[in-house]
Amino acid sequence: MDPELYTAAHLGDWVLMKRFSGNFYSQKTSTGNTVLHVLAQFCDSAEVARHILAGHCCLLMKKNVHGETALHLAARKGHLGIVRALIASARHQYPHSGFRFPGFDGCKRMLRMANVDGNTALHEAVRNNFYEVAKLLVQEDPEFHYRPNYAMETPLYLAVEKGYHDIAVLILVTCKSSSYLGPGNRTALHAAAIRNSPEVELVLQKLPNLTKKVDKFGWNALHYAAKFNHQGVVRQLLSKYKFMAYVTANNDDSMTALHIAVTQGHVAVIKELLLHCPDCWERITYKRQNILHLAVKYEQREVLEFFLQYSWASELINQKDSKGNTPLHLYVATKNLDGNSLVNHPCVDISAFDNSNSTVLDNILHSRELTGRQVLIKEELERAGASPGYRNVGTVKKNLGAPKTEEPEKLESLAGTYLIVATLIATVTFTAGFTIPGGYNDSESPNKGLAVLGNKAIFITFVISDSLAIMISVHAVLHLILLLQSNNHKFKLAMLHGGRASIFMAMILMMIAFLTGLSSVLPMLHIKILLCVLAAIYCYHIPLDLVQFLRNTRCSRYVTMFRHTEADYSWYIGPFRVWVQDLTEEDEFW
Known part of the structure; x- marks a missing residue:
C-alpha cells in the first residue's frame, strides 16, 4: 500500500485518501488489509467509512490473509461508529429482497463471516469486552446460532468465562438460540460454576438442559462448584436439579461432586450436598473407595471427623476398596493426618485384612526400617488393640530375607x-x-x-x-x-x-x-x-x-x-x- 494512503487511512484523513480512490481495490498491505481494514483498525470514523463504501462497496466483504473483514477489526478495537457504518452499508447495498440479489441478505452474511480461527465479529467484541458493539451485533442478527470457533469457544462461553456479566446477560436475553459450548466439552454453565458467576441462575432458566451436560472428564457443573468451594452455586444447582449430585465422572474414577468436595476438604459444600441429597454418601468411586477412604487418602482431618459423627459412618468405616483396603489401611500411608478418631472409633475393625491377607499392623511391620511416623502409628494401633494377622508368616519371612530392590x-x-x-x-x-x-x-x-x-x-x-x-x-x-x-x-x-x-x-x-x-x-x-x-x-x-x-x-x-x-x-x-x-x-x- 502506498505510504501516503496508509498514513491517511490510519489517521482517517479523507481529503488525502480520495486522491487514491481510483486504486482502492488494488492497494493492500502485506497482510492483505485494504484501506477499509486500516481505517477500521486504527480510526473510529464512520463518515470516512461511508465515503469509502459509497464508491467501493465490494471492500465490505473483502478479507485479509487472516480471513478477517473490516467488521472483525472494528469489533476487536471497539470502534462502534465504524461497526454502525459497515452494517448500514451492508443493509443498503445488499437488501434482504433486493432486485439484483433476491433472497440474499448481505448484512447477515457479513455478521456471520468467520476468520481463519473461526471467530465472528461477535467473538471479537466479546473477547475484548466491548458491550455496545456486542449489543449492536446481537440485535442485528438475534436468530443466528453462533457456532464455536476452532478453539471450541462460543461468544456466550467467552463472556461467562471472562466474567463479562453484562454481555453474558445480553446474549442470553437477546439471542433466540444461544450457543453455549467451550473447550473440553464444557458449557457456559460449567464456566459460571467455576467463576461463581451470577449468571448461573439465568443460564439455568434459559438453558436448563445444561445441567445434564458433562465435559471430557465426565464432570458436570456441580463437580466444579464443589471443587472450587462455591457453596452458593451448589445450593442453586441442587435446589432445582438434585440428580446432579449422583452423576459420576466416567473419565475420572467415577467421582461424584461429594467425592470432589472431600478430596478438597470443603466441609461447607459437603454439608450442602448432604442437606439436599442425604443418601449421596453411599456412592463409591471406580476403585470402590468411599468418602472415608478419600478423606484419609487426601489427609482431610476436618472432613474425616465430620463424617465420623454420623451414624452411617459405621457402614463405611470397614468397607474395602478394590485392593481390600479399609480406610484404616490407607491411614498407614499418610504423612501428617491425625487419625485418632478413626483408630478409636467404636465400629472400626482394627484387625481387618486386605486382599494380600495383611492387617494394618502387618503393613507397618513388613517395612525394613520404620520411620518416626510409622512408629507413632504402630504405637497408636497397639494401644487400640491391633495385632498382627499371622496369615502371611511364611511369605513375610521370605520377603525379609530377599535383597532390597535397587531404585532407578x-x-x-x-x-x-x-x-x-x-x-x-x-x-x-x-x-x-x-x-x-x-x-x-x-x-x-x-x-x-x-x-x-x-x-x-x-x-x-x-x-x-x-x-x-x-x-x-x-x-x-x-x-x-x-x-x-x-x-x-x-x-x-x-x-x-x-x-x-x-x-x-x-x-x-x-x-x-x-x-x-x-x-x-x-x-x-x-x-x-x-x-x-x-x-x-x-x-x-x-x-x-x-x-x-x-x-x-x-x-x-x-x-x-x-x-x-x-x-x-x-x-x-x-x-x-x-x-x-x-x-x-x-x-x-x-
Whole structure:
C-alpha cells in the first residue's frame, strides 16, 4: 500500500485518501488489509467509512490473509461508529429482497463471516469486552446460532468465562438460540460454576438442559462448584436439579461432586450436598473407595471427623476398596493426618485384612526400617488393640530375607561407575594387545613382523587372556549403555548384573594377561616363581569372592547361558529372559 494512503487511512484523513480512490481495490498491505481494514483498525470514523463504501462497496466483504473483514477489526478495537457504518452499508447495498440479489441478505452474511480461527465479529467484541458493539451485533442478527470457533469457544462461553456479566446477560436475553459450548466439552454453565458467576441462575432458566451436560472428564457443573468451594452455586444447582449430585465422572474414577468436595476438604459444600441429597454418601468411586477412604487418602482431618459423627459412618468405616483396603489401611500411608478418631472409633475393625491377607499392623511391620511416623502409628494401633494377622508368616519371612530392590536413580549411578571401569579395562587391554611382550621380528627372515615370543606357551596364554578381557569388557560396556537407554526397571536390573559380572571376569583375565605377559619376558626363574606364588594366593580368594558376589546378586542365573539351546540367538538372550522372569519369584536364592 502506498505510504501516503496508509498514513491517511490510519489517521482517517479523507481529503488525502480520495486522491487514491481510483486504486482502492488494488492497494493492500502485506497482510492483505485494504484501506477499509486500516481505517477500521486504527480510526473510529464512520463518515470516512461511508465515503469509502459509497464508491467501493465490494471492500465490505473483502478479507485479509487472516480471513478477517473490516467488521472483525472494528469489533476487536471497539470502534462502534465504524461497526454502525459497515452494517448500514451492508443493509443498503445488499437488501434482504433486493432486485439484483433476491433472497440474499448481505448484512447477515457479513455478521456471520468467520476468520481463519473461526471467530465472528461477535467473538471479537466479546473477547475484548466491548458491550455496545456486542449489543449492536446481537440485535442485528438475534436468530443466528453462533457456532464455536476452532478453539471450541462460543461468544456466550467467552463472556461467562471472562466474567463479562453484562454481555453474558445480553446474549442470553437477546439471542433466540444461544450457543453455549467451550473447550473440553464444557458449557457456559460449567464456566459460571467455576467463576461463581451470577449468571448461573439465568443460564439455568434459559438453558436448563445444561445441567445434564458433562465435559471430557465426565464432570458436570456441580463437580466444579464443589471443587472450587462455591457453596452458593451448589445450593442453586441442587435446589432445582438434585440428580446432579449422583452423576459420576466416567473419565475420572467415577467421582461424584461429594467425592470432589472431600478430596478438597470443603466441609461447607459437603454439608450442602448432604442437606439436599442425604443418601449421596453411599456412592463409591471406580476403585470402590468411599468418602472415608478419600478423606484419609487426601489427609482431610476436618472432613474425616465430620463424617465420623454420623451414624452411617459405621457402614463405611470397614468397607474395602478394590485392593481390600479399609480406610484404616490407607491411614498407614499418610504423612501428617491425625487419625485418632478413626483408630478409636467404636465400629472400626482394627484387625481387618486386605486382599494380600495383611492387617494394618502387618503393613507397618513388613517395612525394613520404620520411620518416626510409622512408629507413632504402630504405637497408636497397639494401644487400640491391633495385632498382627499371622496369615502371611511364611511369605513375610521370605520377603525379609530377599535383597532390597535397587531404585532407578541408584541403578543409573552404579551403571555410570561400572561403565567407566569397563571402558578403562577395554582401553588397557587394547593397548597391551598392540604392545606385546618381546616385540616383533625385524630381520629379513620369513617371520618378519611376527611376535618374537610367538611359539612360547606362556605368551600364547597372554594373548588368549588379553583378547578375552577386551571382548568381555566391551560386552560389559554394551550392557551398561543399553541400561542407560531403557525405561524398564527389570531390564535395567538384568543389564546391571550382566555388566557387573562381565567386569568381574574381565578384571581376572586382565590380571592373568599381566602376569603371563610379564613372565614371558623375565629371564630369572626365581622371579617367575615368585609371581606364580603371588598369583596363586590371589586366585585362592577369587572363588570365595565370586560365591559372595553371586549370593548378593542374582548372577547365578547366568549359568543358564551354557544350557540354553533355543534358536534365534537364545544362547545370548536366554539367560537375561530367564533372569527377568525370576525377578518376581519369592523363593530363597540359596
